[in-house]
Amino acid sequence: MKINENASIKIPTKLIVPIITFILGAVFFYIGLDYGFWDSNALKPTKGFFPTIMSVALMIFSILGIVNGAKAEKVEFKLANWFVPAGLLAVIGASYIIGLVPAIIIFEFVWLRLYEKVSWKATIITLAIVVFIVVCCFQIWLGIDFPVGLIGNLIFG
Amino acid sequence: MENLSMLMHGFSVVLTFENVLVCLIGALLGLVVGAMPGIGSLAGVALLLPLTYKFNPTTAIIMLGALYYSNMFGGAFSAILLNIPGDSPAVMTALDGYPMATTRKRPGQALFVSNMSSCIGGIIGMLILTFMGPLLADIGLKFGPAEMTVLLLVAMTSIGWLVGSNPTNGVILTFVGILLASVGMDLQTGSPRYNFGNIYLLGGIKFIPFVIGAVGFAQVMRLMDERNDKTESQITEKLTYKNSLPTKHDFKRLLFPALRTGFVGTFVGVLPGAGATTASFLGYAMQRAFKSEDPLGTGAIEGIAACEAANNAAAAGAFAPLLALGIPGSGTGAVLLGGLMMWGLNPGPLLFTNEPDFAWGLIASLFLANLFALSIALGVIPVLIKILTVPVKIIIPVIISVCLVGSYSDTYSFYGVLIMLIAGVFGYIFEKSGYGTAPMLLSFVLAPLLEDNLRKAFVISGGSVAKVFFNGPISIGLTIAFCAIVSAPIIRLILKKAGLLKPKKAN
Structure with a gap:
């Protein structure tokens, strides 16, 4: 559909x-x-x-x-604008299973490569920037423990 | 002279490796955020707030101050090279910047003029701030709870009134922000209030997720409308540092408009609700009264200089009421104030006395940020087109992720993310319906201060309304201003109904 x-x-x-x-x-x-x-x-x-x-x-x-x-x-609301909160909810849902960081990486990939049809080069560069922000800045530098999800809990206890 | 020696003390606070580094990072991020069309300083500061957790309050606010200030530099880039203002203050810059870059084929010089004027305007604003900040604080010391109550009411409602096209909408969201800030604990009795039995709401609505949602997330939802827009430059000349240098004559042309509007822009920045955009418009309008070598609107150096100096001066001037009275003049100022409060600092008349390291360190850091922003702005000229033409559709998922992790890290739970999501969706609907969210953010930040002063004022007056609002000349004057502001929409409606005022076309 x-x-x-x-x-x-x-x-x-x-x-x-x-x-x-x-x-x-x-x-x-x-x-x-x-x-x-x-x-x-x-x-x-x-x-x-x-x-x-x-x-x-x-x-x-x-x-x-x-x-x-x-x-x-009346004010016109387009469907495309609501993909943003829908995407966020999908990441939250997925993070309970696979963890927040992998969920964000998959979300970025799906959004850029499959939805926006951005080139591989731009997708990889953007993914690298997002991983740097999430992992290096927030997880390592600020010491934020992001949820590892059901699978992470099974693997790491 | 005492102020200058305190400023020197401020420099001794700023000139540590960590502070200089964060100032540099703030300036760099501010330029990038400002240059990218559609993000703006408010969203930039909001998204960066969580990254400052690691720092002490002085270092954190140096970073945010540098980001906010250098954003004014960045906003002009896309206005000049693409005819798309990166932020609202740069709207006027596009009028002469773009024709100078395209018709006159001098893009590098247009950028150089813009950067130099921004720097000059900023220095003027900061010098005035150095002297006016403590002066305002001295005046503020004369304010008791009654005067502070009315002053805060005036500041909150005037911004609701001035920001956006419809005063009623602004005032409505001002009161919404106040009520949302009441959720959690009553600070004077320590008992729960409006938490609806929810344990998370006992701590109140968290500021960082709220602001990230109402500003950053709402902005991403709006950006979806522009995601297929092509940002292509019409400039054919290769931008190099060498061919961007202005002539001596160009410098002469920019100097006086920049000095003039820098001075005026600072005072516009001090006024609540006016801010950099108004300063930029006023600066440009003022330039019309003076002689310009080329007609304004055709690529005149004077036009670029006038609005760029004015908006940077206003950005610096806005720090005077923020630091000295604890009253921000804009949505971005409100976010900065929220950040200060989060780190346990209480801006107000006593800030310069109780926290001199912080107050003067911040002012000194603005001078440093000005120099960094100028150096970076001039340094990135050769690669600017590439930065500016990053497609919006690539930026959108990146900001979504930053909103998500930023709001999560404030609460270490999805509670923060949920607040961010709700604030974002409502922020988007509000903006689409003509309700600008800046007044809501401002009142959300100022509401605890207002409540504290109001309750103290009523205790002192023994419950007499007259003794609160008509306590003395300051209170009376401010009460009249407040009544005028809140009654204006009602009077407007009555006049409209009576046919004495022509109704505006619905947009």
Whole structure:
């Protein structure tokens, strides 16, 4: 099955975004009130004081955003842009089995060579740069232990 | 004179092997990131943050400062050679840079003029920063919690208002950033807040994965639109160091515009929300009032010099409020501030007194970064076309991997990666819908400081709102400014509804 990466969908996000921020404000407001607003004995604000005020402000401005966004044009989202988070999720999934570093190397190879059809020379140079960044900079120099995955655990215990 | 002796002390801090080396690396990376169209200084600084874990705070911020500053040099390269600005401040450089490189067939000289002007503008900005930083800090010392509260509110909302085309959208994301920063622990009582029973959220939303996602990952998603664009240069001349040297007359032409706009650009950089892009536009506009040997827009040296000096001066000037008041003027400044806080430093009026090694070391490192950036920029002229024409489709998977390992290394778990992914996807949707994420980053960083000052101010005032917002002349002035900023979108909407203001065409 061939995927048409130029496929796109138009969504009214200029309206949806302020609706989401309004809901976010409402949730923070509701929970914030539960935390308490003002300690009348000690005459000081409680932990809900600041977020409650800010959530009210967010709700007010979100209503303005909703009014502005109601008549705005829909925004076009192309399928190709979503390959980026999809690729990331694939690497995360693969890292549980083969480990993070091999998963990144395979991802780079698949993306460059199979998806973008970049030349072998450019693929190898790019892979070398990525390996240098991940292994030399992060793993060796910064001492980050990346997950070795199920297979790595079986081999190295 | 005291400032100059402190600057000398700063140089003694910077001139260690490690600091000089990281400054050089920062300058080199900044030039490359700035030169590549589409990445920009904000994403560059965000992606580099995890690499600074190994360093002490001074060394780490020297690297980031050098990267941010030299980015301004790099942005001009693609503007001059490809007519594609590497970063928004370089938009104006393209107006004269590209015609000088193509129509006038002087690409090397255009690059040389741009680099020299950037260096001159930067030096002016840094000299003013040397004197103005401590002066601002002295003013800041007079600010109590009430004044700081209103100042922070003004800074946060004004950036939300100034950045992007729609003030309402900017202010909405400002408040979103504030609320996201409230997740985790209440710093004054040490009790959990908005963690929704999740153990990971007890530590709050981690800054590095959040910023890598909202800036770097969102940017990669956007870059997918440009991945098939061909970046080919129209320049036929071979770029060599020898044929790039400007004449004595060229130097005379660039000097005065660079000096003039360098001075103005510094003060524009100090203003919140204005930054290097505004300085560059203003510098170019200012040059129109002065005589240019060739008409502006046809490859005039004066045009390149004016905007390049202004944007580099603004980049240096932006450090004054960042260090002295703890208030960044841009999204990149917010990332730098977040980095400082991560390393336990609290920029603000006491920074110059409590952490002189750090404050003056950073200022001195900017001078060093300026020289490094100039040397590297001139040195890479012969290979510049090759660097600039690296296809976007090759850069995309590399940045995805850097985002992944960078966010993983902050938390040593996929929790950081998850935050990065969510922030990235939302950052992308926000940007596509006309909501610039810079105000959100800024408010995310400044929210703890704002909350701390607000709560202190209310304790001092015994709960009186008037005593917080109308405490004295400074508070009153800032409160009026704050009210004007937040009420502007509401007034605009009412005027629009009443038919007194023509509605903008939806984009």
